[in-house]
Amino acid sequence: MSDRIKAGLTRLFEEHRIVFWYDAARDMLRAEFDAVDLEGVEKVEIANNEFGLKYRMLRVEPKQKFLVFKDGPEPAMADNWLLDVQLATAVFKADQAAIWLAELGLPGKYEAAVRDHMAFYRSAARLDRLKAMEAEQPSDSVSAVRRKMLAVCAGADGALDTVIEALLGELAEDSDEASRLMDRSGLTEFFWKQVANAYGYVSDEPDFEDFAITLFQSCYCRALGEDGKLNAEALLVFRRWKNNRLGSDAFETLSLKYQDILRIPEDLRDREIKALRPIDHFEEIDRQIIRTLVAEMSSQTVTAAEVLKTVRERRQSHWYRTYADVYEAIGYATEFQQALSEAALRMTSPAEGVKRYVTSWFRIDQLYRKFIYHMQKSGQASLLGALFESVENRYTTSFLLTVNDAWQDQVAKMADWSVPGYSRQSDFYIEQAAEFRRRDQKVVVIVSDALRYEVAEECLREIRKLNRFDADLKPMIATLPSYTQLGMAALLPNKDLMLSDNGAVSSFGNPTQGTANREKTLGQGRAGDRVKAMKADDFMNMKADDGKALFRDHDVLYLYHNRIDIVGDKLATEDRVTEAAEDAIEDLTKLVRKLTTANFSNILITADHGFLYQHRPLDESEYSVADPSGAEILVKNRRFVIGRGLEDSAGMKKFTSEQLGLSGDLDVLIPNSINRMRIKGAGSRFVHGGATMQEVVIPVLRVGKRREADVGKVDVQIIAPNRNLISSGQTSVALYQAQPVSEKQQQRDLLAGIYAQDGTLISDEHQLTFDFTSQNPRERELPITFLLSREADRFNNQDVILKLRERVGKTSHFEDYTSHRFQLRRGISTDFDF
Known part of the structure; x- marks a missing residue:
């Protein structure tokens, strides 16, 4: 105990010249007193010598420090002849409670907090x-x-x-x-x-x-x-x-x-979605909102605006990460229904049909694919079951069949396979790739197997999000039949493209199947060009220096990428094609970045063909009613037949090789619209080879690199009430996103709260995402209500600050983004004195 006593006495002598010490219980404190040795402190003892001590301490040695000890309890006030001195100085208590109080540096009036x-x-x-x-x-x-x-x-x-x-x-x-x-x-x-x-x-x-x-x-x-x-x-x-x-x-x-x-589940049954949108106290709230949205969307009794508003508000829910894919699926389903309702699926010519498809109709395919992807990823098939049935039925009947029946009417009139005003796949090399060589610029072509136009459009947006990257997208018409061997050959320099009896393709009289043969065919292009063909995965695995050497040593590079077709073209995995499309977009974005790192700046991304996809197994009506017939059937696929002397059929369109722009004497039959032929063991949900818009309208994505940074985040402004005054326990403001989100103006995530000037948080905090895409400024306003804490009363009649703070990179630190000052003036403060 001696060290604690010494420490306690030392603290008292820092503030007082005289300290009294009573050994009320006479419990060995005499020994402690005798042992204490404090520099500059004179130890004295009370023993019927009060007047002498007082005279000495006050008159004789007025600057000396004294420790005054009494072996016994403190006298009653009436009997304490040193009371006036004691009241003006300090009393040291050496019991355990007093020692702890002294250690805390607390005055004696807080003794109850210890004792x-x-x-x-x-x-x-x-x-x-x-x-x-x-x-x-x-x-x-x-x-x-x-x-x-x-x-x-x-x-x-x-x-x-x-x-x-x-x-x-x-x-x-x-x-x-x-x-x-x-x-x-x-x-x-x-x-x-x-x-x-x-x-x-x-x-x-x-x-x-x-x-x-x-x-x-x-x-x-x-x-x-x-x-x-x-x-x-x-x-x-x-x-x-x-x-x-x-x-x-x-x-x-x-x-x-x-x-x-x-009993929250029971209580929620009678609640309206509007009342539940801002509440996330229980997971069952999200499930109830989802069930209600699905039911109302399936029966088409809710507007798209209401659904999207609900989905957006639920992003602030604590449970959002659990149901993120469910809400994403609902959002895409809503946009799908809206896009479909606005589409006039008519055309008067093939060119008009293609124009409408690449302008707006492709978006319906895209939204359907995104819905299926998030539905699968969510693992909540039963929760989304009714919505899936609604979307699937409308996609198949109201869009896929309708638009391709209309397109089939145009295809049926064609004497030759071509669409005026649109490039043919077989002209790709001479019109697109060789254009760079004519300017003595190097070029890289990425051929992504089954990269449908709508997938490429999403890829375009992802690439444009990259800093200092730009890209544009144009359509091209694939060769028929729209299958890999022919599409790959058509994208190379070509002459006398010809189908063989087994479906293989030759050009310049040589085979084109496989990377080695394609590289040889690529060499038939511009004389003197140093060419290379390789798999995209092999390029991605290259070290940086090897990539730069590849650029240095070659003029034309063809990279072959395969994520979609390798998954979709197998019966066992065709239901995962939407996931494969997401992977493809991520792959291509990474590939573009690595190519520019290796000094490639002219990049073209295209495809050998597109695809048809329906997530639900096909109905009988979606199979072709007619079996192909003719002198010789050589190749039979879900979506095309190759043979000699093939006969016209009511359910199929016949093309000769000449009509398709091919050499040779083979005929091709294409089932009408979206119909498939029965092929044992083959997948039927993911198919290609036919003439639907989804199969033959393929992308040419041209990517370039800019010298200056061009990606930023949207600006966010605080719109405060006219009176910058907070006079109640809560206050509302509007936050305004100044620009719509685009590829180059990206979302901004902020943390909002009200603070006192000393940095004390005096309200609740809101995590906010500003990613509005609307061109309408009023639709980019976000109203927020802040609830003040009890702590706010300490700062009444002072200025307080609404701060929007932004995370520093991926760290846990935040920096101020913008702020607005208010005066806190609440008439009646909460009673905090307890």
Whole structure:
């Protein structure tokens, strides 16, 4: 104990010249007194010599420090002849409570904060933590000390709300260690008084799980605009805890547990979606919203605007990451239905049909594909079942069949396979790739197997998001039949393209199948060109220096990429083609970046053919009714027949090789519209080879590199009320996204909150994503309501600041993006003095 006594006395002598020390219990403090040796301090003892001591301390040695010891209790005030001196100086108490009080640097009036909770102080670790908290922010009342003791017990930061969060975390783990420590420390009664004053929780037998259930129930009711047992401060604490990533697991555990206790599923049945949109207290809310949206969309009783607004608002839900793909699927289904309803699927010529397809109709294919992809990824097929049936039926019947029946009417009139005004695939090399060589520029061509036009359009947008990259997309008409061997050959320099009896293709009289043969054919182009053909994966695996050497040593490079066809063209994997399309877009974006790193700046991306895809297994009506017939049937595919002397059929269109721009004497039959032929063991959902728009309108994506940075984020502005005044417990502002999101103006993610000038957060925080694409400025406004905390009352009649903060890279740090100053002037402040 000697070190603690010495330390306590030293602190007192830093402020006082005279210190009194009474050994009231005569419990060995005489020995401690005798042992104390403080530099510059004279030890004296009271022994019927009060007047002599007073004269010496006040008159004889007025600057000397004195430690005045009495072997016995402090006299009553009437009998204490040194009372006037004692009142002007300090009294040292050497019992355990006094020592702890001295260690904390607290005045004697806070003695109850120690003496009533002795068990708390018997842990050196707890005492050290409390000392650190006192050093950081000294207490101004006994209650303040006790609140810090609660925080130490709970392992929290200090404020009552952090204690609640810590106890909720413990509750989620089925532990009560902190609660038991509070009880052993004599703090339980104080804790519940604090909770009652702060949050309005009152109970004859307070229990923390009862408080937790009441918290969930009250916050749910208040969010719905109904009365709750707890006050608005409880709602603020709940929001902070729910949105804090450190409390996420605990929130989810308790929420899932209590939604059944509180009978939330039953309560939600009679709620309207509009009331539920901003609420995420229970996972069942998201499921109810999804079920309702699916039902209303399937029956077409909800507008696209309402659906998209709901989906957008749910992005702020705590459970969004669980249902992100479900909401994405719903969003794409909504856009699909809207696009389909606006499409006039008519044409008067092949050229008009292609123009309409590449202008707008392709988007319906794209939205359908995105819907299927997110539905599969979500793993919630049953939840989305009714919506899938609706989308699938409308896609197949109202779009795919309708548009291709109209297109088939145009194809049926064709004498030769060509569309006026649009490039043919067989002219690609001479018109596109060789254009760069005529200017003595190097060029790389990426041929992505089955890169349908709509997939390439999405790839275009992803490439344009890259800094200093630009790209444009044009359509091209594939050769018929639209299958790999012929499409690949047509993209090379070619002469006398010819189908063989087994479906292989020759050009310049030589085979074109396989990378080696394609490289030889590529060499038939411009005389003197150094050419190379290789797989895209092999290029991606190259080291940087090898890539630059490849650029240095070659003039024309053809890279062959295969993600979509290799998955879709197999019966076992054709249902994963939408995932393969996503992978293809990611691959091509990475490939473009690596090519530019290797100094390639002229990049063309194209395809050998497109594809038809329907996710649901086909109906009988979607198979061709006629079996092909003729002198010699050589090759039979789901979507084409090659032979000699083939006969015309009501269900098929016949082309001769000459009509297709090919050499040789073979005929080709193409099933009408989207019909397939029956082929044992072959997949039927993913097909190509025919003449539908999805198969034959293929992309030419031209990519270039800019010298200057051209990618930024949208600007966000704060639109405050005319009076920059906050006069109640909540305030609303509008946040405005100045530009629509585009490839070059990307989304901005911000964290919004209201702060005092010293940096204290005095409201709830909102994580916000600004990614509005609308051209209408009013549709890019985001209204936000901030709920002020009890802490805000400390800053009443002061300026406070609404801050929008942005994450620094991928770190956990934020920097101010923009701010707006308000005056906080609330007429009636909350009573915090407890």
